[in-house]
Amino acid sequence: MVGILNTVINLLTAAGIGAGAAFLIYRGGRRSVTRRAVAALSGVVLGAASLWGVIAVEKLETTARGVVVSIAASALIFIAANKLFDLTPDRWSVFTTLMGGGGAFLVYAMLWGNRAIDDPVLRTAAATLIGAAAGYLLGTVDGKRARLAIGTGAGAALGALAASGMRRVILIFEREEGPLELWPVLPNLDYGVLIGLTLAGAALGLLSRLVRRRRTALVRPVILWASVGFFIGAWCLPTLGTGTKAEALAAAIVTGAGFGAVLGLKPIPDAQHRGRIEVASRAYIFLLPALGFIAATLIVPTLRTLFLSFHDTHGREFVGGINYRDIFTSSNIFDAAGWPGIFTSRLFIAGAALVLIGLLAAVLAGRRSGYLMSLSPGTAGAAGLGVFLVATAAFAALRGTVFNNLWWVFTVTIIATAAGLAIAVLADRAKWESLAKSLIFMPMAISFVGAGVIWRFMYLARDVSKPQTGVLNTLWVGIGNLSLSRGPGFFLTVIVILAAAALLVRLAVRAWRADERTVGVGAAVCALPLIWFAFALWRGIGGFEVRDNGDVVASTIQFVQRSPFNNVWLMLVLIWIQTGFTMVIFSAAIKAVPADLLEAAEVDGASESQTFWRVVIPQIAPTIGVVVTTLIVLVMKVFDIVKVMTNGNFDTQVIANEMWQRAFTELNFGLGSALAVVLFAAVLPILYLNIRRMQKAAA
C-alpha cells in the first residue's frame, strides 16, 4: 500500500515538474508552433528526468514526497476553508454545525495536546458531537429564550466534560519513549479574586458599549467580558493542581456557560449580514497562511530575541543591559583608541588635499560666474573622492567589529552604486549591450560562499620562493621584477607609458585651446597617474623588498591577512557581486527616462554630459535612493563572505559573524541576541524610510 502510494506520488511529482516547465515555456513569450513543440518536448524530458531522479535517488524521493504531501495538505485546508465559508449565504445551519463541531474539537485538541484530560480520544469525540449539535440548533432555532438555553447548556456541558476528566494526582503513562505526565490542572479557587475579576469584566463590557455610544444590546458584551474575567480568575491566576474536582467543575461549567450564552444571545444573521461574513472571511482565509508564517518566523522570534538580549547565557535570568555593556566595552567589538592615527595617515592627507583642491576649483569657477562657488561634476567629483578617502582613513584607524561593519556599509554601498551607474551608462546603446550586462550580472547567481572561494584564488599568496599562482600577486611580483630588471623590457615599458602620457598632454592642450574644457581637464587628469607610474617604476615598485645586507627578495601582498586593508579586499568580493544588481536597476531606470525630455535637452543645445547630470540623474534619483537603501540593509548583514574567507580573524570581524559565533559556537544566547538587536537597530532607520516611501506610494 505504502509502495503504491509512493509510486503515485513520484509519478505525480514528475508529471507536475514536466507540466510546470512546459507551461512556463509555453506562456513565456509569443506562441508559435515551434514554441509549442519546444514546450512539449522540454516538459517530457524534464518530467522523465525528474521521474528518474525521484526514483533513483532516495534523497529526492523523500523530499518530493514531503513537498507533495505538504502542498496537498495546505491546498486541502485552503479549499476546505473556502468551501466552508461558501456555505454562509445559503446553508447557514450547515455552516454553524461545522463551526460548532470544529471549535469544540480545537479546544479539546489543545487540552489533549497539553495532556490536561483523561481519555482524550473519547472526550474529544464527545465534545465534537456536542459542539456540532449546539451549532446546528443555534443555526436553526429562532426563539430568543430557546437560543439562550441552547448556548448556555452546550457550553456548560462542554465545560463539565472537560473538568470531569481532570485529575488531581499526577498520572504517568508509561510509553516507549519515556513516561508521559498528565498535567495537574485542578484550580485552587480564590473566590474574592474570582468575583472581583468577573465584576471588573462586566464593568469593562458595559464601558465598551457606552464609549461607543451604542446603548442597545447591552447584555451581550457584559456577559462576554464577565466571562473573560471569570476565565482569568479561575484558570490563569490560582495555583493549578492543588484544587478539588468540585472547584474544577464549577470553574469549567461557568466559563463554558458564559461563552455559550454569548453565542446564544446572537440572533441568526439575516441574508445581508451573512454576505458580509462571507466577504470578510475570504480576506482572512487568503491572508492567514502567510501572516501566520510571518508571525511565527519573524514577529514572535524578533520579540523573543529582544527578550533574550536582556537575559543571561541561557535566557533564564534577567541581567539588564549587561550584554549591551559588554558589546560596547569589548575592545574586539568597539575600539576607537586608534583615532589619533587618522590624521597622520597618507590617505587622510591625500583625501583632505583633494577636498581642498575641489573646493578651491569650485570657488575659482564661481568667481567667473558670480556665485560663491560653482560645483561642476569635476570639482564635485574631486571633493567627493577626497571625502571618501578621508572616511577610509578613519575606518582604517578605528578598529573593532562595529567600525568594520560600518566600513563595509560605507564602501560597498558607494562603490557598488557608482560602478553600477557607470556601467549602466557605458553599456547603454553599446554594441552587444545585453551580453556585456549579462557577464557583469552573472556574479549575482553565484553564492557568497562560492564568490569567497573564487576570490580566495585571486588573492592567493604563495611562498616567495615558488611561482605565484594568484592573479593579483603574480602581477604585483611581475611589476617588481620588471622594475628591478632595468633591462630592455623595463625601458620599453617606461617609454611607452611616457609616450602615452605625452599624447594625452598634447590632447589636453589642444582641447583646452579649442574650448573643450571637459576633455582637456579629463585628459590632463588621466595623464597624471601615467606619469606617476613611470616615475614609480623608475624608483622601484612592486613585489620585492630589499634586505639589510642588500639582497633583493620577492615579496607578496597578504591580501587576506594584512590588517586593516584586508577588509577592503573582502569588500571587493561583495562589490563584484552587487554591481550587477545595481547596474541592472540603473540600466532600466535610464531607459525609462522619457524620450521627450532628452529631445528637449538636445534641442536646447545641452551636451551629452550636461544632459546626463542635469536631466538623467534627477530623473533616476528615486531609483538611486532605492538602490542605496537596499544595499545598506544587505551589506549591514554581511556574513558568508567573512565567514568563508577569514572567519573574522585578522581584524575582519563583522557583527553578523560575531553574533553567529557568540550564539552558535559559544552558545551564549544572551550576547548573541544583543548583537542581533544591534544589527536590527542599525537597519531601523531604513525600515522607517521604506515605510514612509510606501505610505507615499499608497496615498
Add this chain to the structure above:
Amino acid sequence: MALVSGAGGPGIGKRTYAFLRSIPTWALWLLVVLWTIPTLGLLVNSFRTRDAQRSSGWWHSPFENYAENLTLANYTDILTAGAQGGLWRALLNSLAIALPATVIPIAFAAFAAYAFAWIDFKGREWLFIATVSLLAIPAQMSLIPLLQLYSGGGHLTLPFIEKTLTLFPDLDLTGRAISVWLTHTGFALPFAIFLLHNYISGLPKDIFESAFIDGADHFKIFWRLVVPLSVPVLAAFAIFQFLWTYNDYLIAVTMLGGAGHNFPATARIAALAGEFGQAEHLLTAGAFLSTLLPIIVFFALQRFFVTGILAGSVKG
C-alpha cells in the same frame, strides 16, 4: 552616453575625436573582462591537476602539455570522496532545500497578495505596509528563537501560575531540511507578497468586475483569472527565490548545525574551505560545481530574474 560633447570641436581633430567616442566601449569591455576573470580562472583551474595548480597560474594552461596537466579527477574526487558522502550528496541536499523553499512561499504569497490587492477589508492598507516593512528585518533577529523552536518546541510560560503551555510540540526538526524550508518560507514572504502585490494589483479592474457580475467568487477568480495572468511574476519570484535559497549559507548552517550529511553544497564548500591544505585543488571543482546550476538557471531564465529584481526595487 558619451563623455565628450556632441559637436566635436575643430581643434581636436577627427581621428582623435573618433577615438574619444570609442572610449566608453573600450572601458565597458575592459570592465567585462575584469569582471569575468575570477570565474574564468576558477573554471580553468578546476580542470588542472593538483601539481599544475600549485606550480603555475591558470593562465598558463593553454601553453602546457594538455595530457599531463588537464584532468577530470578533481570533479570525480570531489563528487564521491569525503566522510559525508561527497559533494554529490550535498548538491542533492541543496536541491532538496531549494525546491520546496521556492514552491511553498509562492502559494502563500499569492493568496496574500491577492487579498491585499482585490479584497476589501478593514485595515488593509496598514496591514500591507506592516507586512512588507518586515522585509528589512535581519534574519539574525530570528535565528536563535527559531532554532530553539525547532529543537525544543514552542512553549508559553504563563505568568503567575508558572505553568508551561505547549503551543508547538517538540518535533525535533533541527538538522532536517524541513527546518530550513520553514525558515526560508517565513523570511521570503514579505518580499514575495510585495512583488506579487505590485503585479496583481496592476491587473485591469474590468476583468474582476465582469467576473463578479458573472457570479464568480474570490476563490474562483483567484484560480481562474489571477493565477494564469500572473505567471510571469510567479516565475520571476520563483527564480529569485530558487537562487536565493540554493545559494543560502547562513540559514542552512544554523538550522542544520551538526548534521553534516544534510548540508547543502554551500555549507559543504565552506567547510572544505575551512580545512586548509591538502584538498585545496579540489575546492576549485567543488566551487564551480556548486555554482553550476544557479548559473545555468540564471542564463536560461535571466529575463524573469531581471523582471523580479526590477519589480522589487524600482517600483518601490
